[in-house]
Amino acid sequence: MKRTLIRQVHLLDPAQGLDGPGSVLIEGTRLHSVALEDMDPAEADVVVDGEGKYLLPGLVDLHAHLREPGGEVKETLDSGAKAALHGGFTTVVAMPNTDPPVDRPELLRALRARVRMLKGPDILFAACISQGRSGKALSEILLLRDAGAVAFTDDGDWVRDGHLFYQVMTYSAAFGFPVLSHAQDPSLYREGVAHEGPRSRKLGLPGIPRSSETVAVFRDLEIARETGGYLHIQHVSAAETLSLIQDARAQGVRVTAEVTPHHLLWTDEVLETFDPVYKVNPPLREERDRETLRQALREGHLEAVATDHAPHTTFEKTTDWLVAPFGILGLETALSSLWTYLVKPGLLSFSRLVEALTSAPARILGLKDRGTLRPGYRADLVLFDPEAQWEVLPENLYSRSRNTPLLGTTLSGVIRRVWVAGEEVFPFP
Numbered sequence: 001m002k003r004t005l006i007r008q009v010h011l012l013d014p015a016q017g018l019d020g021p022g023s024v025l026i027e028g029t030r031l032h033s034v035a036l037e038d039m040d041p042a043e044a045d046v047v048v049d050g051e052g053k054y055l056l057p058g059l060v061d062l063h064a065h066l067r068e069p070g071g072e073v074k075e076t077l078d079s080g081a082k083a084a085l086h087g088g089f090t091t092v093v094a095m096p097n098t099d100p101p102v103d104r105p106e107l108l109r110a111l112r113a114r115v116r117m118l119k120g121p122d123i124l125f126a127a128c129i130s131q132g133r134s135g136k137a138l139s140e141i142l143l144l145r146d147a148g149a150v151a152f153t154d155d156g157d158w159v160r161d162g163h164l165f166y167q168v169m170t171y172s173a174a175f176g177f178p179v180l181s182h183a184q185d186p187s188l189y190r191e192g193v194a195h196e197g198p199r200s201r202k203l204g205l206p207g208i209p210r211s212s213e214t215v216a217v218f219r220d221l222e223i224a225r226e227t228g229g230y231l232h233i234q235h236v237s238a239a240e241t242l243s244l245i246q247d248a249r250a251q252g253v254r255v256t257a258e259v260t261p262h263h264l265l266w267t268d269e270v271l272e273t274f275d276p277v278y279k280v281n282p283p284l285r286e287e288r289d290r291e292t293l294r295q296a297l298r299e300g301h302l303e304a305v306a307t308d309h310a311p312h313t314t315f316e317k318t319t320d321w322l323v324a325p326f327g328i329l330g331l332e333t334a335l336s337s338l339w340t341y342l343v344k345p346g347l348l349s350f351s352r353l354v355e356a357l358t359s360a361p362a363r364i365l366g367l368k369d370r371g372t373l374r375p376g377y378r379a380d381l382v383l384f385d386p387e388a389q390w391e392v393l394p395e396n397l398y399s400r401s402r403n404t405p406l407l408g409t410t411l412s413g414v415i416r417r418v419w420v421a422g423e424e425v426f427p428f429p
């Protein structure tokens, strides 16, 4: 079996508390040895010099919209896979709000067969909670589970029908999978397009209040408490949501939560730009929300960072704020933007960021062979150059879409190489 040695590199694996110079030996598809010391290059067929760089476990994204089937003009499994690798993600969970939605085992099997033909990250699939994402009748949960669904969600919409949500949470309790909730009560925002607050009122934009999130989270938590199911709250945006989650968790409710890079980076101040590139759901809220999210990430109450990578065409995202679709790209810029704007200025430790992008999401998904650098685990690795910079220009992105507010900016932190199951898959040949 082929042996690759990566040496003289800074190993960072928060799950094991590894943080220092060392080396990693890959054998075939798995990690053979990991040590905070040098290894003999004679051991290996290929030797990679990692000097001045970090070696991280491959990143895991709990939340990406890869748009296949039906939205191929925005993204495909292939372009999404390339974007993921460019951003250091070696495992990605694709959301089922496609057209048609992923609510049938046959479709899920066909998509998984497509993924097996791609040489890239492990793309996993979440399937719909309700048939057609209509919120009316439960999907064939167990058949979808047998077909490979790793989680269930009607992402993009909250499951408003309490009975339906109760049913899926009962399945979750019995079978252990996470239910990913886009917790936002639509009756509390109707035609809302921006955070409900002084800015939206000044501009006359229909608002999306914090209560649309807290009310939905509260209901979900109560159902999780009663059923014993595993609830994961997607893209937390409002400060008040954190205390609900923390209280429930302290009382033994099985709940985890994610935060997106965009909710950590920006606030509703961007409404002044009128640029719909910032239009996202849930919306960017106020400074106190952003500060609470950052604090909760630092303290681990928000355990994972998930991109909510949501590609849309330039045509759609350059229309009026009122009609543009919600969504911001995330896969290619998550690590370097958070490194640049949170870690480098000392607002977040690198170790906590890496944990939130690796072992935390792997644990949420119950993936036992990744997210950390342990012998025997899949050799999913990222070589990260912290000093180098790159420009977020259209020609430097692999996504089919360009809807990121970071376009035209320079970020620190470049992903130099990525291995998936022992094979070097980035840079692309």
Ligand code: DOR
Binding pocket: 065, 097, 155, 156, 157, 182, 279, 280, 281, 282, 310, 311, 325, 326, 327, 328
């Ligand atoms: O901003 C968003 N975009 N939020 C969602 O819930 C859905 C997503 C999308 O699919 O574009």
